Amino acid sequence: MHNIPFSPPRVDDRTVEAVTEVLRSGWITTGPKTAQFETELAEYIGVDKVLALNSWTNACELVLRWFGVGEGDEVILPAYTYAATANIVMHVGATPVLVDSLPDHCHIDPHAIAEAVTERTKVIMPVDIGGMPVDYDGIWSVINEKKSLFRPNSTEQEKLGRILFLSDAAHSFGATYKGKQIGQQADISGYSFHAVKNLTTAEGGALAFNLQNKEDNEELYRRLRISALHGQTKDALSKTDGNWRYDIIEAGFKCNMTDIQAAMGLVELGRYDETLACRKSICERYDEAFEDGPFIIPPQQDADCETSYHLYQLRLRNGSERDRDALIEALREQGISSNVHFQPLPLLSFYKEQGYHMSDYPNAWKAYENEISLPVWYGMTREMVARVSRAVQELWKG
Numbered sequence: 161m162h163n164i165p166f167s168p169p170r171v172d173d174r175t176v177e178a179v180t181e182v183l184r185s186g187w188i189t190t191g192p193k194t195a196q197f198e199t200e201l202a203e204y205i206g207v208d209k210v211l212a213l214n215s216w217t218n219a220c221e222l223v224l225r226w227f228g229v230g231e232g233d234e235v236i237l238p239a240y241t242y243a244a245t246a247n248i249v250m251h252v253g254a255t256p257v258l259v260d261s262l263p264d265h266c267h268i269d270p271h272a273i274a275e276a277v278t279e280r281t282k283v284i285m286p287v288d289i290g291g292m293p294v295d296y297d298g299i300w301s302v303i304n305e306k307k308s309l310f311r312p313n314s315t316e317q318e319k320l321g322r323i324l325f326l327s328d329a330a331h332s333f334g335a336t337y338k339g340k341q342i343g344q345q346a347d348i349s350g351y352s353f354h355a356v357k358n359l360t361t362a363e364g365g366a367l368a369f370n371l372q373n374k375e376d377n378e379e380l381y382r383r384l385r386i387s388a389l390h391g392q393t394k395d396a397l398s399k400t401d402g403n404w405r406y407d408i409i410e411a412g413f414k415c416n417m418t419d420i421q422a423a424m425g426l427v428e429l430g431r432y433d434e435t436l437a438c439r440k441s442i443c444e445r446y447d448e449a450f451e452d453g454p455f456i457i458p459p460q461q462d463a464d465c466e467t468s469y470h471l472y473q474l475r476l477r478n479g480s481e482r483d484r485d486a487l488i489e490a491l492r493e494q495g496i497s498s499n500v501h502f503q504p505l506p507l508l509s510f511y512k513e514q515g516y517h518m519s520d521y522p523n524a525w526k527a528y529e530n531e532i533s534l535p536v537w538y539g540m541t542r543e544m545v546a547r548v549s550r551a552v553q554e555l556w557k558g
């Protein structure tokens with residue numbers, strides 16, 4: 161029997177042709193394909209501007225730096241997330257303030273956010289874990305209620321006059337909240353196009369700008385594009401044809417997207433609705449298989465929102481961490497890959513050393529200890545879904 165991988169990328173002849181075309185074109189770094197990808201992403205999301213970069217991590221770190229977040233500042237984020245969310249806060253010298261999840265859920269709890277806001281809070285960065293949107297309205301209410309606590313210490317903070325809402329939408333490209341795309345909810349949303357994501361460019365990421373004024377979004381796009389290229393006022397393409405002189409206006413970074421990546425992204429984006437429909441039907445088949453057993457099936461939809469079906473996060477009713485780990489191993493022995501999303505940050509050595517304790521995040525622990533992410537990918541057949549479902553049912557009796 162063939163092995164069932166966890167999340168192979170959707171790569172086929174169309175991807176290969178698109179990448180080959182760029183390789184043969186004579187222009188392989190940031191250029192026309194990246195510009196086209198940004199335009200099509202902005203249209204898909206329904207925002208003024210999108211900036212495509214080489215990862216979520218670098219994209220969102222640029223945002224923190226632009227907003228002037230640094231030493232003495234606090235950024236609120238969930239304890240239950242991947243390390244990237246907190247690492248970028250460490251990179252800029254600020255303090256990640258970890259808050260607990262909702263009861264029986266892996267999503268951040270808006271009440272816990274409200275309790276964590278102080279005069280030092282500069283950014284709130286929730287995570288749409290697995291692709292399911294967080295309570296965006298609940299978080300906006302906290303930001304508005306706490307406005308009088310906000311103490312700006314940069315020009316951008318003065319201008320905004322409140323906490324910045326930066327969404328970690330690494331998993332939720334294509335998810336909707338109240339009928340609109342996720343990128344239309346927070347001030348800025350960061351997507352990841354890493355190899356295991358629904359839409360991949362091998363590595364990659366993008367920022368969707370959703371500030372109130374169109375001009376601010378245009379300006380932020382222009383500004384961060386420069387920051388992503390050493391602070392250089394012209395990119396490589398616009399320096400061709402003798403147009404060589406440029407200026408450096410800051411000690412910027414180097415995290416632009418290449419046209420090779422963008423070519424992959426354009427193919428993926430052109431067929432993304434099909435990808436989402438396929439992922440949805442896999443998740444629905446899992447739901448049917450697990451609804452009557454000793455399982456907690458993941459929320460995928462409610463009156464307000466629909467997930468991007470990035471992860472199928474099944475939970476084993478009354479299961480312990482050890483039971484879950486044993487199940488992963490037993491599945492592996494049958495050639496089925498599964499995963500865990502995520503180990504909450506206070507379980508990881510570095511964050512333990514920073515003084516975070518898992519016992520302060522009981523809901524995050526509960527959501528983690530019995531969680532197992534099952535394979536979901538475009539091209540996964542009915543038979544494969546049935547085989548995974550059967551194996552889990554046989555191995556976990558509760």
Ligand SMILES: Cc1ncc(COP(=O)(O)O)c(C=O)c1O
Nearest residue numbers: 215216217242244330352354365
């Ligand atoms: C929740 C979350 N945020 C951020 C990231 C970082 O994305 P990237 O690898 O594109 O930097 C990931 C990556 O897996 C993630 O899962």
